[in-house]
Amino acid sequence: AQSVTQPDIHITVSEGASLELRCNYSYGATPYLFWYVQSPGQGLQLLLKYFSGDTLVQGIKGFEAEFKRSQSSFNLRKPSVHWSDAAEYFCAVGDSWGKLQFGAGTQVVVTP
Amino acid sequence: DTGVSQDPRHKITKRGQNVTFRCDPISEHNRLYWYRQTLGQGPEFLTYFQNEAQLEKSRLLSDRFSAERPKGSFSTLEIQRTEQGDSAMYLCAVTKSGGTDNYGYTFGSGTRLTVV
Numbered sequence: 001a002q003s004v005t006q007p008d009i010h011i012t013v014s015e016g017a018s019l020e021l022r023c024n025y026s027y028g029a030t031p032y033l034f035w036y037v038q039s040p041g042q043g044l045q046l047l048l049k050y051f052s053g054d055t056l057v058q059g060i061k062g063f064e065a066e067f068k069r070s071q072s073s074f075n076l077r078k079p080s081v082h083w084s085d086a087a088e089y090f091c092a093v094g095d096s097w098g099k100l101q102f103g104a105g106t107q108v109v110v111t112p
Numbered sequence: 113d114t115g116v117s118q119d120p121r122h123k124i125t126k127r128g129q130n131v132t133f134r135c136d137p138i139s140e141h142n143r144l145y146w147y148r149q150t151l152g153q154g155p156e157f158l159t160y161f162q163n164e165a166q167l168e169k170s171r172l173l174s175d176r177f178s179a180e181r182p183k184g185s186f187s188t189l190e191i192q193r194t195e196q197g198d199s200a201m202y203l204c205a206v207t208k209s210g211g212t213d214n215y216g217y218t219f220g221s222g223t224r225l226t227v228v
Contacts, residue, residue, distance in 0.1 A: 004154075034217075043220060043222060044203070044219040046217060099160060100147075100157065102155050102156070104153055104154050105152075105153070105154050
C-alpha cells in the first residue's frame with residue numbers, strides 16, 4: 001500500500017530565508033509524486049510533479065523538489081521565502097489510476 | 113476560477129439529515145475524483161469515476177455515502193443520515209487520463225460540511 005509521511009507538522013521561517021519541506025513515501029512501483037499548496041479558504045494548487053527523468057523538478061512560484069529513490073524522499077525547497085508562501089503544503093503519491101495518497105501536511109508560517 | 117465548480121461552498125446540517133453536494137467541471141474531463149479533508153489532515157480518497165462508471169470506492173465510503181456521475185460530466189455526492197464525524201471539506205478533482213496530461217489534476221474549492 002502506498003503511504004506518505006511529512007515529518008514536520010509546522011515550520012516557521014523568516015522572510016527571505018530558505019525553506020525545505022520533507023516528504024517520505026512508500027510505494028511498490030515507480031512513484032508519481034506531487035507537491036500541492038493550500039492557502040486558507042482556497043483549493044489545492046499543484047506546485048510541481050515528478051513522473052520520471054530528471055530527479056530535480058522545477059515548479060511554480062520558485063519551488064523545486066528533488067526525487068531521491070534511495071531515500072524514498074521527495075523534498076520541496078525554495079531558496080528565498082516570501083510572506084505569500086505562508087500556507088499548508090501537501091506531498092502526495094499517485095498510482096496508475098490517478099488516485100492520490102496525501103501526507104498530513106506541513107503548515108508554513110513566514111515571519112517578517 | 114479553478115475550472116471545477118463545487119456547490120454549495122458551505123453546508124450546515126443537523127445530525128441525521130441527508131445532504132447532497134455537486135461538482136461541475138467546466139470542460140470535459142473523463143476522470144473525476146472525490147476526496148475528503150478533515151482539519152489538520154491531508155485529503156483522503158473517497159471514490160472516482162471514469163466517464164460515468166464508478167471504478168473504485170474507498171473503505172472510508174460507508175453505505176451512507178453514494179456518488180453518481182450520470183452523464184459523465186457533473187457528479188453528485190450524497191450523504192444519508194449525517195453524523196458529526198462527517199464534518200469535513202469535500203473536494204472534487206478532475207483530470208484527463210492518458211498521455212502526458214495523465215495527472216493534470218484540477219481541484220475545486222470544496223464544500224465544507226458541518227454537522228451539528
